[in-house]
Amino acid sequence: MNVIFMGPPGAGKGTQAEAIVNEFQIPHISTGDAFRLAMKQETVLGLEAKKYVDQGLLVSDEITIGIVKERLQLPDCKNGFLLDGFPRTISQAEALDEIMVSLGTSIDHVINLHVDRSLLLARLTGRRICKSCGATYHILFNPPQTEQVCDKCSGELYQRSDDTEEKVGTRLDEYLNKTAPLLSYYRNKGNLREVNGEQEINTVAAQISLLLRGQA
Numbered sequence: 001m002n003v004i005f006m007g008p009p010g011a012g013k014g015t016q017a018e019a020i021v022n023e024f025q026i027p028h029i030s031t032g033d034a035f036r037l038a039m040k041q042e043t044v045l046g047l048e049a050k051k052y053v054d055q056g057l058l059v060s061d062e063i064t065i066g067i068v069k070e071r072l073q074l075p076d077c078k079n080g081f082l083l084d085g086f087p088r089t090i091s092q093a094e095a096l097d098e099i100m101v102s103l104g105t106s107i108d109h110v111i112n113l114h115v116d117r118s119l120l121l122a123r124l125t126g127r128r129i130c131k132s133c134g135a136t137y138h139i140l141f142n143p144p145q146t147e148q149v150c151d152k153c154s155g156e157l158y159q160r161s162d163d164t165e166e167k168v169g170t171r172l173d174e175y176l177n178k179t180a181p182l183l184s185y186y187r188n189k190g191n192l193r194e195v196n197g198e199q200e201i202n203t204v205a206a207q208i209s210l211l212l213r214g215q216a
């Protein structure tokens with residue numbers, strides 16, 4: 001099963017991906033995570049990506065498409081994958097179509113998590129992430145049992161450098177200008193499914209699971 005999660009920054013793509021990849025045993029491919037890892041390791045890719053990510057801007061299509069193309073060719077994607085944060089431009093979506101043809105497969109589901117812009121700022125500025133296992137929390141909406149400590153692995157929690165108010169504004173503008181037009185691209189193809197991402201985390205997860213199982 002090949003799935004794409006779409007939605008604005010803070011819609012809950014990463015949070016929902018944690019549950020879905022466990023349930024369906026498919027790899028979680030997050031371009032944002034790939035860029036953050038490369039930035040941490042200070043690779044050539046990381047240094048280039050940092051120029052954009054730190055400003056809340058999208059990394060170039062050429063670089064981003066190259067990473068995803070390479071990743072999708074790995075054997076663990078043969079039985080399906082979950083793309084989180086890709087594609088984000090029409091060019092990326094067209095490139096993905098070509099990659100799918102070359103691999104002899106196709107996208108089964110595009111899930112769009114809808115959350116009103118007014119909620120996104122609070123979600124992003126309150127987000128905390130585990131340094132060790134990557135689990136996502138929110139200081140108010142999904143707090144860990146012990147402040148600043150991951151429930152799953154006792155790792156330390158940190159705040160992403162692009163989760164400041166100013167950068168969130170730029171990221172939301174990038175979404176509106178470059179990514180939102182993709183919704184009609186997938187709507188026209190007939191595989192876009194809308195989910196209300198403003199509901200409780202578990203409710204959203206249950207709805208996505210039903211959609212992917214073809215039961216909704």
Ligand code: AP5
Pocket residue numbers: 007008009010011012013014015016031032033035052053054056057058059060064084085086087088092123124126127128136137138139141142162171197198199200201204
């Ligand atoms: P990326 O890492 O993809 O960030 P994003 O799209 O901005 O998405 P986020 O990770 O911020 O949000 P999310 O939807 O995963 O929300 P989450 O589940 O964490 O990209 C980062 C950067 O990398 C980009 O700005 C760009 O520079 C670059 N990049 C990445 N992909 C690219 C591409 N394809 N092309 C070019 N550049 C690219 O939830 C947010 C918070 O809300 C959490 O605290 C969570 O606990 C809480 N929450 C979640 N769900 C709920 C709920 N239902 N109720 C209450 N709280 C909730």
Ligand code: ZN
Pocket residue numbers: 130131132133134135150151152153154155
């Ligand atoms: Zn952890």
